[in-house]
Amino acid sequence: MQKQPYVTITHYKEREFFYLNYAIQTEDGFIPKEIEQFHESEKDKFIERIRQLQKKYPKHQVISLSLTFNQVVKDKEDPNKACAKIYKENYVIQDKIDIGNLPVTLYFSPFALLYEEYKDKLDENKLTLLIGLFDRKLYIMFATADKVQQSWIIGTRGLTEKQIADRVYKSMKVYYKISYKFADQVEMLVNDDSPKLLKVLREELSMKIIPTQKTIHYLLHHMGADQSRFISSFIKSYLSVSQSKERPKEKINEKSEDITVNSLDDIRLNNPVDSKITSESSKAPFLGKSSGREVLDKKAPVSLFSFIPLLLVLVAGGYFTIQSKTLEKNMNLLASQSLAQSNSTLLSMTSKDVFSAMGKNAELQSATISTENIELKGVVWGIEPLRNSLDELFSNGEFVIKPLENFMTEFSFKSKI
Amino acid sequence: MLESLKNQSIVTKTLYLLALLLFILWVIPSMVSYYSDMEQYKSSQQEIVKLASKYGVDSQTQPFSQEQFYKDTDKIFEKVTVKKLDEKRYSIEIKMKREDLNSFYNFINTLSLRYYVQIDGELKFKAKDDIVNVSFIISKL
Numbered sequence: 001m002q003k004q005p006y007v008t009i010t011h012y013k014e015r016e017f018f019y020l021n022y023a024i025q026t027e028d029g030f031i032p033k034e035i036e037q038f039h040e041s042e043k044d045k046f047i048e049r050i051r052q053l054q055k056k057y058p059k060h061q062v063i064s065l066s067l068t069f070n071q072v073v074k075d076k077e078d079p080n081k082a083c084a085k086i087y088k089e090n091y092v093i094q095d096k097i098d099i100g101n102l103p104v105t106l107y108f109s110p111f112a113l114l115y116e117e118y119k120d121k122l123d124e125n126k127l128t129l130l131i132g133l134f135d136r137k138l139y140i141m142f143a144t145a146d147k148v149q150q151s152w153i154i155g156t157r158g159l160t161e162k163q164i165a166d167r168v169y170k171s172m173k174v175y176y177k178i179s180y181k182f183a184d185q186v187e188m189l190v191n192d193d194s195p196k197l198l199k200v201l202r203e204e205l206s207m208k209i210i211p212t213q214k215t216i217h218y219l220l221h222h223m224g225a226d227q228s229r230f231i232s233s234f235i236k237s238y239l240s241v242s243q244s245k246e247r248p249k250e251k252i253n254e255k256s257e258d259i260t261v262n263s264l265d266d267i268r269l270n271n272p273v274d275s276k277i278t279s280e281s282s283k284a285p286f287l288g289k290s291s292g293r294e295v296l297d298k299k300a301p302v303s304l305f306s307f308i309p310l311l312l313v314l315v316a317g318g319y320f321t322i323q324s325k326t327l328e329k330n331m332n333l334l335a336s337q338s339l340a341q342s343n344s345t346l347l348s349m350t351s352k353d354v355f356s357a358m359g360k361n362a363e364l365q366s367a368t369i370s371t372e373n374i375e376l377k378g379v380v381w382g383i384e385p386l387r388n389s390l391d392e393l394f395s396n397g398e399f400v401i402k403p404l405e406n407f408m409t410e411f412s413f414k415s416k417i
Numbered sequence: 418m419l420e421s422l423k424n425q426s427i428v429t430k431t432l433y434l435l436a437l438l439l440f441i442l443w444v445i446p447s448m449v450s451y452y453s454d455m456e457q458y459k460s461s462q463q464e465i466v467k468l469a470s471k472y473g474v475d476s477q478t479q480p481f482s483q484e485q486f487y488k489d490t491d492k493i494f495e496k497v498t499v500k501k502l503d504e505k506r507y508s509i510e511i512k513m514k515r516e517d518l519n520s521f522y523n524f525i526n527t528l529s530l531r532y533y534v535q536i537d538g539e540l541k542f543k544a545k546d547d548i549v550n551v552s553f554i555i556s557k558l
Contacts, residue, residue: 340535370539
């Protein structure tokens with residue numbers, strides 16, 4: 001009977017795509033298959049594909065990478081959080097395993113991948129700055145052979161290469177303030193070719209950096225290849241921490257039957273629903289004694305959200321400015337209307353008074369009445385009563401009479417109001 | 418929250434600061450001015466409504482329209498002529514019987530309550546026997 005192959009199925013999510021790959025593990029290394037890509041809207045199809053592979057290859061590990069911001073390297077295990085041991089004295093700790101409903105049996109931190117990649121190059125007396133660039137985040141560790149001295153994560157989304165390099169340099173300066181040491185060498189692990197970033201990093205740090213370019217799938221297949229490699233370094237929920245401690249460290253190829261048992265076996269841990277990536281603005285604490293000190297890690301890049309308060313203020317200010325102008329226009333109209341109404345009333349009253357003053361003593365032939373003066377002209381029969389009436393209404397007026405040929409008398413009257 | 422703000426980039430912090438300054442120096446004064454003017458406006462409007470009610474004008478003041486004005490006044494007086502002088506000004510000539518003078522006084526009284534207009538200058542009366550002609554110019558507010 002043919003021996004069933006051991007297969008590592010690897011997947012991770014970057015931006016809106018899931019990337020899936022599997023590799024047949026052999027004594028001479030692994031043989032990767034073609035990478036499959038699924039849009040996040042095809043999540044069900046993506047999960048179904050993993051299930052197919054799991055069914056097809058009963059001896060398998062489904063391996064993924066934790067790309068969240070909320071993971072830190074500490075020198076003590078936290079029994080209440082998900083953690084994985086890296087180095088002799090260090091643990092990567094994150095609040096929970098954020099995989100949602102995706103099938104995963106081994107879940108690694110980029111810090112674990114960095115350690116695995118460079119552990120043989122580390123020196124007890126030389127400080128090495130390890131930088132891993134995954135999903136637009138820089139996972140940084142200052143490490144010696146025995147332990148991680150300092151670590152943090154820097155978000156690079158929306159930043160230029162120069163800004164990223166500047167932040168890496170600042171992180172070095174901060175570390176110098178703590179330990180009075182600069183890194184003796186820099187190692188960089190990238191999954192995409194980033195020559196521009198590398199160039200500015202070299203300029204900014206004034207150091208020689210030779211990057212290692214490996215795909216995430218490659219790194220994960222490598223991690224999953226050997227049980228002794230991953231047995232302690234995959235992230236376990238706090239529920240499985242105690243169990244995993246008791247597991248024997250054995251070679252996969254020798255005891256491949258145990259692989260599934262020793263893995264997380266489709267972990268749906270702590271909080272399966274909450275698969276959101278932690279806010280990039282959250283702070284990554286420093287290690288051990290340096291916790292609480294100046295934190296320069298992952299300053300959030302300028303996002304559209306930064307403009308929201310300004311936008312709201314502009315909208316509110318614009319709204320009230322427009323409303324004020326409209327109101328001002330209406331108020332001016334109302335003021336003009338009030339003034340026009342007062343003048344109209346005055347004209348109406350004056351006209352009424354003038355016609356009333358004529359009574360039976362005169363007949364008005366023409367009148368010009370404004371709010372400032374009046375001019376009247378007509379025929380008068382009772383001169384004195386008319387004069388008196390007009391004088392009562394308009395003092396200091398000029399009353400003139402003129403006899404006409406037909407034995408009638410014309411009057412004219414001018415006055416200011 | 419302060420901790421989260423501390424971790425923001427300098428550009429983000431500058432944007433927040435700018436938003437705060439604009440809010441204090443621009444939005445708040447605009448709001449205060451708006452609400453205070455609104456009070457004043459409502460009070461003035463109330464006075465106009467009261468006055469309109471006193472003179473029996475139950476409709477809202479409307480922008481001047483030659484056709485509407487003619488329609489409203491032609492049924493009160495013997496004859497009404499409206500001539501457009503320019504964009505804003507109109508010449509009005511009204512012919513009425515002497516006994517309709519009271520209607521005319523009331524009409525003048527309520528003119529600016531019915532339409533957004535004002536009387537420019539003077540009223541010119543010509544009277545002969547029982548007929549009174551009056552002409553005047555109005556302009557839109």
